[in-house]
Amino acid sequence: MRALLTALLLLMPLAASAQDPLTIATVTRAPFSMENNGRDTGFAIELWEMVAKDLGLEYTYQRANSFGGMLDLVTSGAADGAIANISVTAEREAKMDFTKPIFDSGLQIMVPNDEQGSALLSALVTRDIALSLLAAAALLFGGGMLMWVFERGRAGYFDRPARDAMFPAFWWALNLVVNGGFEERIPQSRPGRFFAVVLVVGSLFVVSIFVAQITATMTVTALQNSVESLSDLEGKRVGTVTGSTASAFLSARDMQHASYDDLDEMLDTFSEGELDAVFFDKPILAYYAANDGYGNARLIERTFKPENYAMALPTGSPLREQIDQSLLRIRENGEYDRLRAKWFGTAR
Known part of the structure; x- marks a missing residue:
């Protein structure tokens, strides 16, 4: 017992x-x-x-x-x-x-949805391009007024006072460069005809150079700002969570990144535009992009380092x-x- x-x-x-x-x-x-x-x-x-x-x-x-x-x-x-x-x-x-x-998961990259558009806009809206546009407008205005000097009294279109001729002269020069001018407004004086030929031929070179500059800017911007792989993250502001497999993955490849102790803090920083990309768990990012980040975030399709929960x-x-x-x-x-x-x- x-x-x-x-x-x-x-x-x-x-x-x-x-x-x-x-x-x-x-x-x-x-x-x-x-x-x-x-x-x-x-x-x-x-x-x-x-x-x-x-x-x-x-x-x-x-x-x-x-x-x-x-x-x-x-x-x-x-x-x-x-x-x-x-x-x-x-x-x-x-x-x-x-x-x-x-759950089967993996690591994925999330970037701002307007990443390429914003970068391209900022690249195009520059001081150099603005000065180029102003210079082109000034040349067209000057060319138009010079044609007014040659053609007043000879062509009805230019037969008006200087103050009234400013915009019509600019419009005539712009159409000459872009469309080849108007048949009914062919210069009548020899100096006017010679200047019109010089203006058209010269504009071909000017327009070609300007278009080439814009094209080069767009191409370089697209290449520099497009994120499709890990190598594209070089030089970008990349965020992830401290102690995560994503952080270990980036560290193993000596890729610079900012680590956040709190997931919400990282996502808030991303939404404020202070991060160029987020590298973290695929389903977590997909849920954010479909809810709080809807319309403002997109995921790169490729999945890195498949893993299981x-x-x-x-x-x-x-x-x-x-x-x-x-x-x-x-x-x-x-x-x-x-x-x-x-x-x-x-x-x-």
Whole structure:
């Protein structure tokens, strides 16, 4: 009897601890984990709730202030697991366990939607081009007035006082250069005809040089500002999140970038035009571009470094096998595809 009582006393704390709700760490990463009207929601949150319901697990959420803080809760044993957009990496695997993948992801580049248009406009609206346009207008005006000197009293179009002839003379010179002039306004004097020929021939060279300058500016601007690959990020203001796989990816390639502890801070900086590009998780950027950044951001199609998200668990967690089996059941019965379609519009 004494031995039985001793065994019961030893088992009572274990039984009590088995009934304690699990602590699940998370961090705000829309659309995987976020708060809406005081309620935890998101793709990863709802997936975990499916697993917990399937396994009959009680739990409470602990929302960390940063992604690294969430993982620290797992490695320190303060949390029984973590759920969000957690990429599986060798470095993290050495410190914790992971379940089977819950989402296939990768890294992607996001740039302002009007990136090329704004850059081209700023390149074209320059002091040199403005001076060139003013010089061309001055030459046309001067040429028109000189033709007025040659043709007044000989051609009806130019037979008017100097003050009244200013705009008609400029208009005549502009049409001569652009359209070859008007048949009914052919110069009548020899000096006028000679000057008209010089003006037309000279304008061919001037217009060709001006067009070449504009074309060269547009080409160079398009090449310098178009972002289609990692190499195009050189010299750009690039942002990502501190401690993320995206930051490690850029650092491994010695690519300069700004790191932000907070995702929202980085996205706010991008929306204010202080970043030329953002390099981060593909689904996170896609969600932002389709919601808060709609119309102002676009994603480069190429996906860099494909990776998987999974639930993080403390090393040696007894929950790993149960959760893996539950995830397989959720995929097999179609609940996973329905959940993914709900949040991302497609099952795959």
